[in-house]
Amino acid sequence: MQRLTAPDSAAVGDNPTADAHYAHPRARKGFFTDTSICIGCKACEVACKEWNRNPVDSNYELSNSSFDNSEGLGADTWRHVAFIEQDRSRIEAARESGRALVSLGMPQIRNADVPTTAGEAITTAITGAAPGPLSAAAVPPASGLPPAPELGDLDVLSSLGGGPTRPEDARAVDTTPPDTPEFRWLMSSDVCKHCTNAGCLDVCPTGALFRTEHGTVVVQDDVCNGCGTCVAGCPFGVIERRKDGIAQPKTERSAAPVTPTRPGTPEPARNVGVAQKCTLCYDRLVDDQTPACAQACPTTSIKFGEREDLVDAARERVARLHAEGRTEARLYGANPQDGVGGTGSVFLLLDEPEVYGLPPDPRVPTADLPRMYARAGIAMASMAAASALAFMLGGRK
Amino acid sequence: MTTSEYDRYRPPEEPRRRRRRDHAAAADSPSEASAYAVGTAVAPSAGSAMGPDALATAPSGSAPAAGRRVGARRGGLAPAGGDGAREMAMVPEPQFAPADGYYGRPVVKAPPWDERVALYLVCGGIAGGSALLAFGGQLTGRDALRCNARLTALGAAGVGALALVADLGRPERFLNMLRTIKPTSPMSLGSWILAGFSTGAGVAAAADVDRLLGQALPLGPLRRVLYGLEAPSGALAALLGAPLAGYTAVLLSDTAMPTWNAAKDDLPFVFVSSASLASGGMAMITTPTAQAGPARALALAGVAGDLVATKAMERRMDPVAAEPLHQGRPGWLMRWSERLAIAGGIGTVVSGLTRNRWVAAASGAALVTASAFTRFGVFYAGKDSALDPRYTIEPQKRRLAARRRAGIMHDSITTAG
Numbered sequence: 093m094q095r096l097t098a099p100d101s102a103a104v105g106d107n108p109t110a111d112a113h114y115a116h117p118r119a120r121k122g123f124f125t126d127t128s129i130c131i132g133c134k135a136c137e138v139a140c141k142e143w144n145r146n147p148v149d150s151n152y153e154l155s156n157s158s159f160d161n162s163e164g165l166g167a168d169t170w171r172h173v174a175f176i177e178q179d180r181s182r183i184e185a186a187r188e189s190g191r192a193l194v195s196l197g198m199p200q201i202r203n204a205d206v207p208t209t210a211g212e213a214i215t216t217a218i219t220g221a222a223p224g225p226l227s228a229a230a231v232p233p234a235s236g237l238p239p240a241p242e243l244g245d246l247d248v249l250s251s252l253g254g255g256p257t258r259p260e261d262a263r264a265v266d267t268t269p270p271d272t273p274e275f276r277w278l279m280s281s282d283v284c285k286h287c288t289n290a291g292c293l294d295v296c297p298t299g300a301l302f303r304t305e306h307g308t309v310v311v312q313d314d315v316c317n318g319c320g321t322c323v324a325g326c327p328f329g330v331i332e333r334r335k336d337g338i339a340q341p342k343t344e345r346s347a348a349p350v351t352p353t354r355p356g357t358p359e360p361a362r363n364v365g366v367a368q369k370c371t372l373c374y375d376r377l378v379d380d381q382t383p384a385c386a387q388a389c390p391t392t393s394i395k396f397g398e399r400e401d402l403v404d405a406a407r408e409r410v411a412r413l414h415a416e417g418r419t420e421a422r423l424y425g426a427n428p429q430d431g432v433g434g435t436g437s438v439f440l441l442l443d444e445p446e447v448y449g450l451p452p453d454p455r456v457p458t459a460d461l462p463r464m465y466a467r468a469g470i471a472m473a474s475m476a477a478a479s480a481l482a483f484m485l486g487g488r489k
Numbered sequence: 490m491t492t493s494e495y496d497r498y499r500p501p502e503e504p505r506r507r508r509r510r511d512h513a514a515a516a517d518s519p520s521e522a523s524a525y526a527v528g529t530a531v532a533p534s535a536g537s538a539m540g541p542d543a544l545a546t547a548p549s550g551s552a553p554a555a556g557r558r559v560g561a562r563r564g565g566l567a568p569a570g571g572d573g574a575r576e577m578a579m580v581p582e583p584q585f586a587p588a589d590g591y592y593g594r595p596v597v598k599a600p601p602w603d604e605r606v607a608l609y610l611v612c613g614g615i616a617g618g619s620a621l622l623a624f625g626g627q628l629t630g631r632d633a634l635r636c637n638a639r640l641t642a643l644g645a646a647g648v649g650a651l652a653l654v655a656d657l658g659r660p661e662r663f664l665n666m667l668r669t670i671k672p673t674s675p676m677s678l679g680s681w682i683l684a685g686f687s688t689g690a691g692v693a694a695a696a697d698v699d700r701l702l703g704q705a706l707p708l709g710p711l712r713r714v715l716y717g718l719e720a721p722s723g724a725l726a727a728l729l730g731a732p733l734a735g736y737t738a739v740l741l742s743d744t745a746m747p748t749w750n751a752a753k754d755d756l757p758f759v760f761v762s763s764a765s766l767a768s769g770g771m772a773m774i775t776t777p778t779a780q781a782g783p784a785r786a787l788a789l790a791g792v793a794g795d796l797v798a799t800k801a802m803e804r805r806m807d808p809v810a811a812e813p814l815h816q817g818r819p820g821w822l823m824r825w826s827e828r829l830a831i832a833g834g835i836g837t838v839v840s841g842l843t844r845n846r847w848v849a850a851a852s853g854a855a856l857v858t859a860s861a862f863t864r865f866g867v868f869y870a871g872k873d874s875a876l877d878p879r880y881t882i883e884p885q886k887r888r889l890a891a892r893r894r895a896g897i898m899h900d901s902i903t904t905a906g
Contacts, residue, residue, distance in 0.1 A: 157592045164594055174591060193905040196898055295743060297677035298665040317665045318658015321676045324600035324744035329875075333601045333658050365658030410906040423904045430902035445903055446882045449591030453885035454902060457743045457750055458673050464739045464753050471738070471757035472731035475765055478790040479621040479783070482769075483629055486783030 107399075108288050108433075112303040120307030121372060122399035122436035123386065124406050125281050127448075128413065128421060130393040132173055132279030137162060139388035140171040143373065147334075147361040164449065165282055167334035170370040171385045174448050176278040183272050186420040186443040193422055194414065280448050281394055283385070284309070284330045284370035285425060286436030287456065292322035292331050292369075294458040300367070307399070308372040308436060318365040327432065327454035331369040334361065372436070399436055406438050418442075424450060431455030590878035597745045599875035605652040607868040610737050611767070611861045612649030613683070614760065616642045617734030618768025618787065620690055624727030625783055627693075627720065634784065635723075636697045637775040641768070642726060643694040646687045646733075653683075675740040679733075686733045689725030692718050734764035741871060747881050748874035749867070751810035755802035756867070762798050763860040766791030770833060770856025778844045785841045785849075788856055792834035795863065796827065807884040813870040822866030829859035 109117035140146070149168040155161045158175040165172045178186070290309045293301045300316035301309060311331075322331050373383035381387075386396035395402060403426050413421035420442045425435030431454050439450075446452050590596055619642035626635030654663045666680035696719035699706045708715060738760040742753035749756070769788025773781050803811050814823055836852025839845070874880040889901060 155592075160592075164591075166598075176591070190905070193903065196893060196905075291745060294673040295676060297669075297671060297674045297680055298662075299669045299671065300665070315662075315665060315668070316659070317662035318601075319666070319676060320601040320656075320658065321674070321740075321744075323598050324746055324749075324875075327597065327745040329596055329598040329745075332598055367658075407906050414906070423906065424902060427900070427902060427904050429900045431900065432902070435902075441903075446590045446596070446878070446886070449594060449596060449878070451596050451881055451885055452903070453889040454745070457745055460753060461673060461675075461739075461743055464742050464757075467754055468735050468739045468757035471761045472735045474758070474794075475618070475731040475734060475761040476621065476727075478765060478794075479618070479625060479787050482783040482786035482790065483625040486786040 107307055108290075108303055109305055109307045112305075114305045116305065118305050118307075119398040120400070120436065121377060121397070122286060122307075122402055122438065123283060123372070123383075124395040124397075124402035124438045124440070125283065126393050126395065126406070126409060126440045127278065127280035128409075128418075128440055128442055129391045130173070130279040130281055131391055132159070132175055132277070133390060134162075134173050135388040135390060136171040136281050136385035136394055137169065137173055139384040140370075141169070143376075143384035144170065144371075145362065146170065146368075165284070165328075165330045165332075165369075167332035167368040170283065170368075172282045174278070174280045174282060176443075176447060177275060178278065178443070179275050180272055182443075183276055183420070186447075187272070187418070189444055190414075190419040190422050194419060276442075278442055278447070280439065280441065281385070281389075282448065282450070283437050284372070285328055285432070286370075286372060288428065288433030288435070289456045289459065291325035291327055291432070291456045291458060292367075294456065294461075295321045295325035297321060304374055304377075306372070306374075306377050308374065308377075309369075310371045310374050311367050311369060313363045313366055313368075316366040318367065320367070322367050325457060327451055327456060331367050334364050334366055334368045399438070403438055406440055409440055413440075431459065590882050593878060595876055596878045596881040597747070597875050599746065599872045600744070601658070602656060602868075602872075604865075605656040607865045609649040609652045609656075610760075610864040610868060612645040612652070613737055614734045614764030614860055614864065615767045615771055615857070616645035616649060616686065616690065617730040617732070618764045618791075619645065619771060620686065620723075620726035620730035620733075622768055622772050622784055622787065623690075623693065624723050624730075626780070627723045629783075631780045631783070634772060634776050634780045636701070638768070638772055638784075639690065639694040639697050639723070639726075641771050641775065642690040642730075643687070646683065646690055650683060650687060675736055675743050679736045679740055682729050682732050682736055686726055686729040689722045689727075689729065692722035693726055696722075731761060735761045741867065744871070745881075746871040746875050747810040747884060748806075748813045749871035751806040751884065752802050752867070755798055755805060758794065758798035759802055759863065759867070762791045762794030763863045764791070766795055766830060766833070766856045767860030769837075770853035770860070773837065773840065773849045773853035774857075778840060778846055778849050781849065782841070785837050788837050788853075789834060792830050792837070792856070795830050795859075799823070799827065799863070807887070809883045809887075810874065810880055813873040813880065814866065817869075817873065819866040819868075819870035819873060822862040822869065826859045826862035826866060829855045829862065833859055 107117070107120040109120060146168045149162065149166060153161070155163050158177070160173060160175040162169045162172050286308045290301075290303075293303060293309050296316075297319060298315055298317055300312045301322060302312065304310050318333050320333050323333060373381070373385075376383055382396050386394045395405065406423050406426055410421050410423055413419075422441055424439040424441050424445055425432075426438045428434035433456070441448060441450075444452065619638040623635050623638035623642055626632070626638060654660050657663055666677065667684065669677060670681060671677040692715065695706075696715050699708065699712065699715065704712065706712075735757045738756040739753075741749040742756050744750060752759075766788045769784045769786075769791055772784035773788065776784065803814060806814075813819055833852045833855035836848055836855060840849035840852055892898075892900070
């Protein structure tokens with residue numbers, strides 16, 4: 093999944109590293125979070141907190157709304173798993189809205205080779221499968237588990253049902269959706285989007301936020317002065333200023349370069365008062381390691397790699413789900429022409445983005461900055477003119 | 490509900506209390522059983538025990554009834570069985586509707602700015618306008634106006650800058666603001682504007698302070714330098730005065746806060762108008778009516794501009810994104826700001842005709858308060874608009890749908906593949 097050696101000259105396509113003028117830019121890295129195979133185990137949340145030594149973000153309070161008690165992304169939570177329960181009507185609505193997206197002529201891949209290969213994999217998997225009951229929540233009835241699927245490539249849930257696999261065929265032939273289940277649970281691991289045009293990065297006045305050679309966006313803890321502008325600048329509500337908080341003692345980590353404390357006392361939180369967010373494990377990336385969340389994900393719902401490859405994989409996956417009649421599947425962030433120029437973290441969603449707490453049409457505020465400056469310039473000139481006029485008309489002294 | 494054979498060894502339980510009755514429109518009887526079933530669906534066995542009916546009725550039955558934000562936010566443990574003695578319904582009811590986003594939680598995050606930043610918005614306006622008045626006084630020989638306006642400019646800029654620094658997460662790193670000049674960051678440009686303005690206003694005011702004290706400042710040979718720099722410094726402050734008063738509008742609009750962002754076309758006009766009337770009002774308080782003619786004129790221009798620009802802003806904004814400007818605390822502030830501006834404007838005319846110092850001071854105070862209310866109102870409205878996901882989601886869905894209707898398909902973040 094992850095290419096360990098990135099080509100040095102890979103400033104391609106919408107790679108924002110080109111703007112950062114790196115002498116040796118690397119391929120743009122990103123996440124592809126496939127929520128259709130997320131099981132909500134929160135291993136990503138835990139791995140992220142552990143690796144980055146983020147403080148606990150509450151006094152173990154319960155949200156009283158779902159099994160999601162971390163509630164959202166923030167200064168101390170850089171991966172967040174959303175839980176949503178939906179009834180049949182909501183599933184049908186999601187399926188319908190997804191179908192509407194297809195019929196609107198949203199961009200789709202035309203490369204027929206890839207889905208076919210995927211389809212063959214499915215076929216072999218199905219023929220080799222022994223029928224048996226399946227107890228996953230969101231799966232339509234019928235069929236069974238393949239015997240020994242190749243885990244990286246094949247997805248157990250989607251291999252059920254068969255049917256045409258090319259998107260074109262899917263539209264032409266049989267789009268009868270599989271039996272709609274009575275309810276489903278949506279689980280989705282949210283993370284910083286590492287936007288191509290990052291609002292936080294644009295508005296940061298100190299230069300603490302910067303574009304790494306991997307195309308990600310990272311805060312320099314020792315530069316940020318905690319002005320909070322980036323918090324307002326993010327259209328996704330990701331970055332946040334860290335308040336106080338206590339990182340739980342990790343005795344195994346006593347060798348880590350943190351101010352030593354007396355044994356038994358909680359480790360003080362780092363970077364208090366400073367903006368904090370996902371770094372896409374920059375410290376691991378420079379060592380050619382996979383980010384902690386992706387490595388911990390047991391279902392490969394979180395995939396890490398070069399963004400281009402991930403987007404290809406994501407498109408394949410959507411095509412396959414559509415071919416099965418699961419038209420609720422859609423991509424979020426894969427379009428380089430959207431309001432933030434595409435995101436480094438791409439998501440496969442099974443409902444409208446706002447259901448997951450994602451903005452339906454985010455737009456980086458700085459996109460309108462030239463116009464804002466122009467309007468403000470006119471306003472300022474008017475004010476200066478008004479005061480000049482005031483002295484002309486303000487009567488003699 | 491007996492779940493295991495060890496249950497009988499449990500200590501006797503207190504009768505269940507129902508403290509949280511208020512939130513739980515959810516717990517009203519018919520759906521209670523199903524809500525409980527959904528809530529305890531943690532264990533696989535519970536999941537399989539649930540009938541399809543229970544699952545189907547719970548969300549659909551409650552969704553229309555449960556208004557927005559019914560769901561309890563972080564509020565500790567559920568009341569009954571909190572001692573762990575029994576299985577608890579941690580999830581009273583899935584209160585969820587699409588317009589709510591994700592459990593009614595914010596989509597965007599409000600900046601961690603408190604009243605100190607709003608105070609800075611007010612002070613920046615007063616300082617910027619005062620520097621313009623001081624420069625006018627300097628050019629036209631209105632000494633009292635010049636001196637008072639310079640002191641006001643420096644004082645307001647100083648208070649504002651201190652408030653700004655105090656609001657930083659790491660105040661000791663405030664100088665990092667001047668590490669770079671970054672045109673994409675209004676905060677960066679604003680820091681440079683404020684730094685330049687303060688320098689100009691400081692030198693100009695220092696000269697006036699020295700004069701006021703009868704040259705008592707221990708300046709020695711530097712006095713000559715100071716007086717030589719006085720005029721250019723006053724000009725520098727005046728040059729940066731309007732930008733100081735207006736850049737904060739861009740600072741607020743260049744964010745993802747729905748109300749601030751939606752106001753981007755007109756907020757600069759509101760802010761410079763508000764700055765004009767506030768600095769005019771301030772000069773009417775500090776300066777004898779004989780010299781305050783230009784201040785009155787600027788204040789009147791500001792009142793007119795403020796009334797027109799605020800109305801235009803509210804009319805041209807997305808109606809949903811404009812709602813926070815009319816509700817609650819910001820709504821109250823905006824309404825009173827308008828009334829005070831009108832009252833102050835009338836008072837300004839009266840004081841110009843009667844040359845009554847008291848009327849002038851009272852109208853000046855009304856105008857300064859009006860400006861403060863405008864800026865606090867806009868500030869709070871933007872912060873409020875971040876708290877309710879509706880303000881983020883609805884305008885975005887509407888503009889997305891409008892683009893699709895117009896045949897623009899290529900720029901959606903959600904794609905079919």
